[in-house]
Amino acid sequence: MPPGVAMEQPRGLVAGGVSPWEGRRSRAALPCTQQSADEIASSSAAKGRSGSRDATSDAAKKSRKSVKREDAHASAFAPAPTPAAAVTRSAREGSVLFHPVRMLGKVTEAVPFGLARLGTEHFITCSTGRAFQVFEGEKLRLVFSSPPLGHKIRHMAVHHSTVYTAGKYEVFGWEKLEKVAEFLPAKHAHRAVPDAPEFKLRGLLVLGEWLLTFSGVELCVWNRLSGELVRRCENRDFFASAAAAKRRLPLFTALVHPPTYLNKVLVGFDSGTLLLLNLRTGQVVHQLKCLDTSAPDAGEGVQARRAGTGSDVSDSEEDNSSAARVFASLASSASSAWGAVTVAALSPEPDVVAVGFLSGRIAVVDLRRDELLLEFAHSPAQGPVLALAFRNDAFASQASVDAADMRAVLVSGAKNGDLVVWSLDGGRFLGSLDNAHEGPIRSLQFYAGQPILVSSGEDNSLVMWIFDQPTGLPRELKSRRGHIGPVGFMSFYDGIQEGTELLTTSTLRGCGRVARTSLIRHQQNCVFSAKCFRKKAIEWGFRSKRFPPAVTDIAFASSRHFDWPNVVSLHRGAHAALVWSFHEKTLTPTALRVSRHASTPATAVAVSGCGNFVVVGYADGSLHRFNLQSGKHRGAFAGPRTRSHGTGAATPAGIQRAICAVAILHSSTVVAASSHPSDVALSLYSLTTHAFERRLQLPTSRGPIASFVVSPNSSLLAVSTQEGAVFLVDILSHTVIRTIYKEGAPAAPSAIAFSPDARWLAVASRPGASQGPTLYIYDILSATVIDWMRFKSPVLALTFDPTGTFLLTSHEHAHGKHSRVLSVGFRPL
16 A cells, blocks of 8 residues: 555445455456557457457457458558557556556647658548557548557657657657667767757658658758668757857757758758758758848838738728738838747748748748748737648639639748738738637648648647638638547546447636547547527626636536437536537537526536436535426525534534535435535435435544545445545445545545446545655455556546446646556456
């Protein structure tokens, strides 16, 4: 048992519905060996457990039985047997029962995606942190997902069916999930690499038989086939005068290979310098002079924008419009420094390259003539240029006034999520898609010869755009969106198929979202529509009209999936409880309110198993019942008595008891708890008569109640306190049968969950002075700790799947859910 963790067991053990152990504890001590993701997924779908098969041979058999696809090119990405070195266990976790499998609800990280074309099909490879996944380019259908790798992916590149992933200092090549290459710059340099940002890898580029990797201080050229280091260039080699004067040396920031430039690359630095290098000789071929001056000549395009000619003129008085936001900064940006190079993109025209800068400016230059052709600039609100992409194809809308403007465009991605479109014919601003992503746009790429643009950002989304409108602006064609922000709640939704769908909530910048995650079909994942919120926000008492505030509590009844909206959510500081339809994946125009003028914030909610009633608790300590189908108020529950009842202590009268948790047991009894220090007890009510029944007093030595969760059989309650203790309460006998506490706990546990058979209790503790965030697995019957895991950031939510085979956790640093499999369920005894 980990130090500082104790579990008290009273003399008289009350089982409270806990069934016998049946030998699971004996299997818990088995070591956790490695296993392929295909074996785990196949075994989980069949809900069976392998008894005597060898894990290695079984993984190889299932790998050979990969899914056959009609498209011959899709088979190039079919999973192959996973090497043992590819799947590693984190030393931070320290678990012997659960093995990490994959991330759920994760589409892409902030790492730019890789685009590969095999035959006539496109494939998009995205990073999910410590793994990568491949999407089919036509419908963004998930082709496959890799198992967890031994490093976090910081950069990646794709060449045909080979994926190159970069960690801090090393690069690995993967062919059909099999590691085929390894590149270690530190090993070839025969020196230790300092742990500083400028020494970490910043990008990859595949150039013929070469693989180029660069950090802030060096550029390495590798032979992709042999893995040998061909050449290594340091930044001091190009800035000898600065090195001699011991001044700060510029760092590598961007790398691109211009077509028809044999063995040459264009390198950008954080000083704004652009150098054309010969990789064979390692010498500087040319340094661009057209961007040397701090106030360069804007050229014909910038002069036109300043004069307000053509379609660039914005006569709108609204400062928030796209045109006003872009042109408000033209005068200031023309006289400011270029700043650091952030990104470079190739044009279909020879010798032409677009360069984006940290200052928000964009330069279109001719490398051969060393000439600045066009200049654009983001507004201060849009921020730096993080992504660039050229379009030049044979498609144009017949309704377009100027077809040339439609084809010859440059698209830039801003830090605030705007997608800005510029015309290369005269350097004119065409328009902007405000908030195309909920955060910085990290990658933009066009399909070759098609008017289709693919973008990805830090909002965990991959979006496909098509240019087919007369305005010249794109529209969204398809998208794959994951959780926007950390997941604060998740629970398996059993309305259609048991254990295959999750209801989740997430919060980003104070806005709450409700989403659905499918464990079977990735393309079915979606965020619920909140379109009607914009019309009803003021009526319901919300200040913002765009999205509801952060979700504080949510409940649902899957039994009414097809009958009426069956999901109810509470939001920070709001009185109204919003009603969602899981079947329609949308917010309904019905809100649960005591009265139209009520303003007391709702703090806890519960839905009966029959799906007819909703009980909402408020900050003033009141409880109210609503009809879920009609949304009408059906009355308030009687307050707790001020005198003692049974074994319970007296409740002080006149105190403000904010309801922190509420539950409905067997559709007949309501259990509520208050977070007031003077009311450390559970109150039981009748759901039908609203009468107060009894009060279960809890020990007051562990602080006030923070929350509680109910076991699947509704016989046990795990009550957490604000001082880190957990009380296990048997509802049938009204007795505290267990007390779990952790010495020196800084606050209440961040998440609690029962296993489906109510034998295990998972408790996630917050980080303290002595140790980081830790998840403990308790065996309720034996009152012992049987497993524990330590994480990088606190656990926000956790749940077991209905079969008890998988454990899902969400964390503050990740926009998805980590899935872990119970290893003993797939190992021979």
